[in-house]
Amino acid sequence: MWTLQLKSIILSCLVVLPSICHANDNSQADIIDKISSQKDYSDEQVYRIYSDNTTELLRDIILPIVKESQYDIWLRNSKYVDIQLHKEDMVKIVDFQQGILDYEVFVEDINEKIEQTMPSENENENNNDILGNLRLNDNDQIGFSTDDHISEILGDIFFNEYRNLNTIEIWLKLLQETFPDFVKLEEIGTTPQGHSLNVVHISAHNYIDNPDKKTIIITGGLHAREWISISTACYTMYELLLNYGKDKKATKYLDSLDFIFVPVFNPDGYDYSWTTDRLWRKNRQATSIESCPGLDIDRSFGFQWAKSHEFPCSESYNGEVPFEAQEAQYWDIYLREIKKDYKIFGYLDLHSYSEEILYPYGYSCDALPRDIENLLELAFGLAKAIRLTTKKNYDVIAACKDSGSDLTPGIGGGTALDYMYHNRARWALQLKLRDSGNHGFLLPSKYIKPVGRETYASLMYFCGFILNPEI
Numbered sequence: 001m002w003t004l005q006l007k008s009i010i011l012s013c014l015v016v017l018p019s020i021c022h023a024n025d026n027s028q029a030d031i032i033d034k035i036s037s038q039k040d041y042s043d044e045q046v047y048r049i050y051s052d053n054t055t056e057l058l059r060d061i062i063l064p065i066v067k068e069s070q071y072d073i074w075l076r077n078s079k080y081v082d083i084q085l086h087k088e089d090m091v092k093i094v095d096f097q098q099g100i101l102d103y104e105v106f107v108e109d110i111n112e113k114i115e116q117t118m119p120s121e122n123e124n125e126n127n128n129d130i131l132g133n134l135r136l137n138d139n140d141q142i143g144f145s146t147d148d149h150i151s152e153i154l155g156d157i158f159f160n161e162y163r164n165l166n167t168i169e170i171w172l173k174l175l176q177e178t179f180p181d182f183v184k185l186e187e188i189g190t191t192p193q194g195h196s197l198n199v200v201h202i203s204a205h206n207y208i209d210n211p212d213k214k215t216i217i218i219t220g221g222l223h224a225r226e227w228i229s230i231s232t233a234c235y236t237m238y239e240l241l242l243n244y245g246k247d248k249k250a251t252k253y254l255d256s257l258d259f260i261f262v263p264v265f266n267p268d269g270y271d272y273s274w275t276t277d278r279l280w281r282k283n284r285q286a287t288s289i290e291s292c293p294g295l296d297i298d299r300s301f302g303f304q305w306a307k308s309h310e311f312p313c314s315e316s317y318n319g320e321v322p323f324e325a326q327e328a329q330y331w332d333i334y335l336r337e338i339k340k341d342y343k344i345f346g347y348l349d350l351h352s353y354s355e356e357i358l359y360p361y362g363y364s365c366d367a368l369p370r371d372i373e374n375l376l377e378l379a380f381g382l383a384k385a386i387r388l389t390t391k392k393n394y395d396v397i398a399a400c401k402d403s404g405s406d407l408t409p410g411i412g413g414g415t416a417l418d419y420m421y422h423n424r425a426r427w428a429l430q431l432k433l434r435d436s437g438n439h440g441f442l443l444p445s446k447y448i449k450p451v452g453r454e455t456y457a458s459l460m461y462f463c464g465f466i467l468n469p470e471i
């Protein structure tokens with residue numbers, strides 16, 4: 001049903017930029033086929049099980065009853081585990097515990113929640129009015145009757161819903177066409193399934209001459225199912241561009257800083273989450289087991305790398321050697337070679353869910369970050385900027401506590417956050433976006449704009465922090 005509205009977006013592209021849209025090989029029939037083949041989760045639920053020791057909970061209570069390949073941990077912290085498993089397995093666990101298990105149903109109907117993240121039909125009506133006002137100019141380039149229509153197509157309409165990979169790629173090209181003096185798309189590699197790994201370098205006043213400017217990097221979508229991280233990366237970059245010349249702060253920050261966005265760090269996984277399995281997490285790279293492709297990109301980076309799992313079918317499997325995930329490898333080469341002269345001052349890695357701001361390190365609580373007072377000031381500053389924008393309270397915590405490596409040393413090794421903080425970025429944080437309610441990864445699309453707004457506010461704070469001469 002959401003195909004109608006997708007058609008509108010693609011139609012808008014067909015109207016305004018034919019050369020780009022020819023790259024779109026998804027016919028409407030293909031899209032319908034793909035959507036109807038989404039994995040069915042009607043036999044499963046997500047449960048929140050409370051425990052003072054989640055390591056023991058998993059080892060002594062869950063694992064004796066359910067094989068690891070039969071459950072999926074959505075979130076784990078020092079108080080509870082959100083775990084997706086078969087309803088019958090949960091009955092067995094509750095019986096095994098003779099009624100003393102402290103738990104609640106976190107997601108009752110997974111399929112229904114998945115549906116709520118997909119584009120809806122009625123958006124199409126509004127789009128047609130707007131599309132009617134689009135026009136081509138004499139050179140067959142994008143033309144809009146007023147400036148307002150640029151923001152309607154690129155902004156208001158685009159952010160009404162989550163967008164699939166193909167639509168995001170088209171949108172990025174439109175963004176480059178619309179802001180040619182600021183936006184430079186760079187393809188840094190081709191994924192195992194042949195998608196482009198795209199980086200968006202945003203720079204005012206000629207990006208080639210700017211390596212001396214301090215640079216902030218924002219990445220989204222390392223984990224495929226965390227769709228809000230992708231929409232939010234797109235939203236913040238769009239706001240930044242839109243506000244240049246209109247808002248004093250945004251203008252100053254874009255004049256003084258460069259920005260590198262990677263909105264979809266895991267294109268293969270993201271595409272798969274739209275076509276086949278909404279809850280897919282890893283990339284789609286081949287492993288030693290043919291029926292179990294996929295590596296956890298976040299745990300593939302080469303700082304304090306540790307093998308996370310023996311079994312390739314595990315959701316946390318990160319390969320046999322550091323940088324085995326091609327996306328992580330491309331990124332490492334890109335930073336070391338193409339951007340070697342750039343001074344990376346800030347790194348924000350967007351994930352979901354839980355409304356938390358994590359500071360390094362993730363691999364161990366014994367490794368203290370440098371300059372901890374200022375790093376915490378930055379993290380709390382981001383949290384305050386969010387609270388002042390949408391009244392949401394994000395917690396600030398050490399990444400090691402979030403990953404559980406304080407309870408089980410060596411549980412997962414280094415992450416993208418650790419790698420960036422250690423190797424390149426003066427300041428680095430991970431933002432775990434909304435929500436804290438019971439949507440988990442399946443945050444409905446009506447939250448795209450509020451989450452975008454609060455994250456943009458936190459990015460503005462980050463920029464001010466970096467430009468503060470006293471830091």
Ligand SMILES: [Zn+2]
Nearest residue numbers: 223226351352
């Ligand atoms: Zn994640």
